[in-house]
Amino acid sequence: MxxxxxxxxxxxxxxxxxxxxxxxxxxxxxxxxxxxxxxxxxxxxxxxxxxxxxxxxxxxxxxxxxxxxxxxxxxxxxxxxxxxxxxxxxxxxxxxxxxxxxxxxxxxxxxxxxxxxxxxxxxxxxxxxxxMITISVKSPDVSDIIEASIKHVTGKETLDLALLYFCGLYSGISKSQSIESAIETLKVGVVSHLFGMVQLSGDGRKIGKEAPLMLSEQGIPEDTPKAQAIDNAIMEADFVVKTQILPSLAAILEEHDITLQGLETICSVCPIIPEQRAKLFAKGLYFGFEYDFASAIHLLVPQWEHIVRTILKESDVHTTMFDADGIDMECGLSTLLEKKEAEEIFDDNLLFEMTAFLTHKRGPNLRNELAHGLLDDDRVCSYSAIYWWWRSLKLVVNSLVHRIDDDTEDS
The missing domain is CATH 1.25.40 (Serine Threonine Protein Phosphatase 5, Tetratricopeptide repeat)
Structure with missing residues (x-):
């Protein structure tokens, strides 16, 4: 009063x-x-x-x-x-x-x-x-998906053919489908309208915050569908790793011997891998076949950044920034992926995947978490890490397939 x-x-x-x-x-x-x-x-x-x-x-x-x-x-x-x-x-x-x-x-x-x-x-x-408490729900029966995935890669005469089928298990994350699914979720989601959200990192830092949507006078914030789409993409990738990638990986290893030398040979002729990086990339892939995914992503994630930087440079895109003293400093991956030229150069789905898994705070943020030493023993071997190892192998295999197709057309 x-x-x-x-x-x-x-x-x-x-x-x-x-x-x-x-x-x-x-x-x-x-x-x-x-x-x-x-x-x-x-x-x-x-x-x-x-x-x-x-x-x-x-x-x-x-x-x-x-x-x-x-x-x-x-x-x-x-x-x-x-x-x-x-x-x-x-x-x-x-x-x-x-x-x-x-x-x-x-x-x-x-x-x-x-x-x-x-x-x-x-x-x-x-x-x-x-x-925080863990909320679990009963998992659906996915035995048919696992069985189909194993059958998809087994019985192949050569390792090259087995790897081709292995990388063809899943087409990859679709940006458009993830965005559409996110918008539908936001339309029908009651919790997101009534309550805000705070996102904490593994060490307790607040790294994200969203207000209740019903309190926004301007409707759904512009970045909200993208953030929700990344959440959906990570969950989809986790499901793919659990039901398809890991079971089929075990099946391939039962039938074929994977050697570092063989992977180096593949990477050395891969058109997407820059010079003097074939052995590093091959070693990262090899660690994955040894189930050492921690070592795998520590090698592969920096190579992805180098690939992005190299492709942008070859397209005459500036990948550096001048400071006040005129020092030319390389931009980080987050900045590179946000450049408008990146949308024109990279496949839309691939750009979305790189953002979702490597740099966005709503995703595993592998590049930044790895660079700052923030990944612990569990997260360094998470489904997201395994997915990105498989995605790296898929990048190599797909680029080789496209190269063969181009050579065939030229001949």
Whole structure:
């Protein structure tokens, strides 16, 4: 009621003394509420006080009020039990402290406070990951798919033919189908309309956030269908790895011997692999046939980046950036894939796959997670990692098939 009356008084002319009197009274009320751990109500009063001090240009009291608001977020976080809630309040505290002008930060030790809050936010993030529960549903019977996949690759006279069939198990992710499926999901999805979403990394960092769609005045955000499409693509790839790639891989290894030398021979004549990279690419593929997918993607993912960079350079696309000192620095894969020329050069589905698996935060983000040493023992051998090993083999085999077709047409 006090706040309502204060808002009503704003419709009338108030002198500075009246404004200060209300502000001081509300500050006292906020202090009492904070002592009762009612920080939400306390902040309502303090936010009103902050606007009043700003209106009369009382910078000192405005600054102290902003610090009280930030401090209330921190104190409320300390009394909460749920780690995800703690994360939210610590983050709000940090954002509130960042509103303090740089000129006043050293006086109040703001930078040191923010540094301490970031450590608390990190610990809360780790605890939030531990608090999460696994929701499982009964898996459908996929024995017929597994059996068909094994039958698809067995009984082939040569290894080359077996690999050709192995790479033909699945056509790959379709961008258009993933987008269409995502849009349909968003149309009928109730949860996404009612609740927002926070995406945490394996070490507890918040790497993504979406507001409830029903709260958006502009409808569905532009990037939302793409993000949902990436989610769908990753789930589809996981299913393919489990039901087709892994069973057929075991069948091939029972019938054929895979040697590093043989893979080097294949990669050396592959038109898509740049010079002096055949042995590195072949070794990455070989590790996959040894079920060492951790080593496989550590070798293959950087080679994908080099392939993209090489193809763009050959198309006269700038792949570097000049800094203030005129130093020419290579762009990372994320920047390369976002270039408008990339949409014209690369196949639409392949570009979508590279973005979904290698660089987008909603996907496994293999390139960036690998480059920064963030992949642990489990995720480095995930279905996504296995899929990208198989996708690398498919890239080589398909390019060789296209080369044979081109040579046949020329002859």
């Amino acid at each position: 006090k706040l309502w009356i204060a808002e009503l008084l704003e419709l009338f002319s108030q002198d500075e003394d009246e404004i200060r009197k209300i502000a001081e009274r509300f500050t006292s009320i906020a202090q009492e509420l904070s002592e009762q751990d009612d920080y939400y109500s306390a902040r309502l009063y303090l936010e009103h006080v902050s606007t009043k001090y700003r209106k009369i240009e009382d910078d000192v009291n405005w600054l102290e009020t902003r610090i009280r608001i930030a401090s209330s977020w921190e104190r409320e976080a300390s009394i909460r039990d749920q780690a995800l809630v703690k994360m939210t309040f610590f983050e709000n505290a940090i954002q509130s402290y960042r509103m303090i002008p740089n000129a006043d930060r050293s006086t109040y030790g703001i930078d040191e406070i923010i540094s301490d809050l970031r450590l608390k936010l990190r610990d809360a993030g780790k605890a939030a990951v531990d608090e």
